[in-house]
Amino acid sequence: MNTTTKIYIAGHRGMVGSAIWRALVAKGYTNLIGRTSAELDLRSQQAVTEFFDIGNPEVVIDAAARVGGILANNEYPYQFLMENMQIQNNLIDASLKADVEKFIFLGSSCIYPKLAPQPLKEEYLLTAPLEPTNEWYAIAKITGVKACEAIRKQFGKDYISLMPTNLYGPFDNFDLRTSHVLPAMIRKFHEAKHQSTVDGRPSTVTLWGSGTPMREFLFVEELADAVVFALENQFQDNLYNVGTGVDLTIRELAELIQKTVGHTGEIIWDSSKPDGTPRKLMDVSKMTDAGWKAKVGLEEGIKRTYEWFLENQETFKQVKI
Ligand SMILES: NC(=O)C1=CN([C@@H]2O[C@H](COP(=O)(O)OP(=O)(O)OC[C@H]3O[C@@H](n4cnc5c(N)ncnc54)[C@H](OP(=O)(O)O)[C@@H]3O)[C@@H](O)[C@H]2O)C=CC1
Numbered sequence: 630m631n632t633t634t635k636i637y638i639a640g641h642r643g644m645v646g647s648a649i650w651r652a653l654v655a656k657g658y659t660n661l662i663g664r665t666s667a668e669l670d671l672r673s674q675q676a677v678t679e680f681f682d683i684g685n686p687e688v689v690i691d692a693a694a695r696v697g698g699i700l701a702n703n704e705y706p707y708q709f710l711m712e713n714m715q716i717q718n719n720l721i722d723a724s725l726k727a728d729v730e731k732f733i734f735l736g737s738s739c740i741y742p743k744l745a746p747q748p749l750k751e752e753y754l755l756t757a758p759l760e761p762t763n764e765w766y767a768i769a770k771i772t773g774v775k776a777c778e779a780i781r782k783q784f785g786k787d788y789i790s791l792m793p794t795n796l797y798g799p800f801d802n803f804d805l806r807t808s809h810v811l812p813a814m815i816r817k818f819h820e821a822k823h824q825s826t827v828d829g830r831p832s833t834v835t836l837w838g839s840g841t842p843m844r845e846f847l848f849v850e851e852l853a854d855a856v857v858f859a860l861e862n863q864f865q866d867n868l869y870n871v872g873t874g875v876d877l878t879i880r881e882l883a884e885l886i887q888k889t890v891g892h893t894g895e896i897i898w899d900s901s902k903p904d905g906t907p908r909k910l911m912d913v914s915k916m917t918d919a920g921w922k923a924k925v926g927l928e929e930g931i932k933r934t935y936e937w938f939l940e941n942q943e944t945f946k947q948v949k950i
């Protein structure tokens with residue numbers, strides 16, 4: 630593995646994939662390949678096989694997936710289950726057949742049981758039922774973890790799974806129906822602040838659920854750094870949590886973002902929307918012991934994301950690679 634190793638980043642235009650791409654370029658990697666979903670539909674086994682025959686990647690990072698917040702997961706269970714299994718199965722199997730030396734699979738903290746003890750240790754996987762709003766996505770991700778683990782066990786290859794906590798940052802999805810909570814709050818508070826100046830009185834912001842669930846948030850550039858670390862180091866095991874090890878309530882998150890954006894109106898909690906899992910704080914000691922630790926605090930990460938949002942709000946998902 631060196632800076633000329635041919636690395637394929639699946640999902641290189643997404644929030645995570647583009648951050649990994651930028652991190653690798655910054656470290657001097659020169660042989661990166663990426664394809665958009667329009668150029669290569671990863672749900673097609675034939676298309677993926679043909680791409681691997683021609684592309685010959687030596688290392689594969691899987692940051693391609695159907696991704697969404699609590700509502701999208703709940704409303705499109707079939708797509709979240711099936712598309713994610715298709716994408717990851719095609720990538721993992723093609724990589725094994727093409728003798729890819731290293732594969733990094735990205736899952737999510739939602740793979741752990743809904744009511745598991747906190748903080749979540751890797752060993753809690755498959756010990757109790759999942760959270761119903763995202764069990765479809767979680768089951769797909771669990772099969773990806775297990776496929777990599779099986780390859781590691783049977784073929785001795787360096788295939789690993791990183792489980793990031795909730796992520797946010799530049800190139801996030803700011804669509805209010807399909808996004809995660811943090812980008813949704815940035816957009817809602819920003820638009821309400823703007824409306825207040827038009828109306829001459831404070832505008833309210835409506836958020837979902839009760840505000841009591843707890844979540845942990847990692848700035849996406851930190852995840853990219855963790856992926857590069859995993860790429861450059863041989864890990865002893867298959868499954869590693871990636872997070873900050875610190876969480877807060879959704880209500881506290883709202884107050885922090887409201888302050889950062891400078892909105893002063895009332896917050897209304899819409900109890901017809903789901904809360905999801907009550908808490909999913911990662912135990913990050915395995916990753917810390919391996920030598921990687923998060924550094925960017927939530928306030929700083931939100932500030933940097935809001936600055937990016939202000940510069941890109943006409944497009945929200947404009948990609949500049
Ligand atoms: N966002 C989060 O909070 C978290 C994300 N993760 C994981 O990180 C990874 C990346 O997520 P994120 O960057 O947020 O998601 P994005 O939605 O920003 O990016 C997803 C990427 O997947 C690609 N993709 C989707 N479907 C297909 C397809 N059929 N064929 C080819 N490419 C496809 C898209 O390509 P294109 O743009 O070309 O259409 C896009 O680049 C996922 O595995 C996700 O599960 C884990 C924990 C939390």
Ligand SMILES: C[C@H]1O[C@H](OP(=O)(O)OP(=O)(O)OC[C@H]2O[C@@H](n3cnc4c(=O)[nH]c(N)nc43)[C@H](O)[C@@H]2O)[C@@H](O)[C@@H](O)C1=O
Binds near residue numbers: 696766837838844
């Ligand atoms: C990363 C992770 O992301 C998903 O899980 P989630 O953490 O539950 O998702 P979320 O970010 O959408 O919501 C977090 C909390 O926030 C509350 N909430 C308030 N107001 C808004 C709001 O305006 N939008 C959203 N989306 N949520 C809101 C919302 O009700 C919930 O209590 C998984 O499906 C799965 O994809 C996964 O792995």
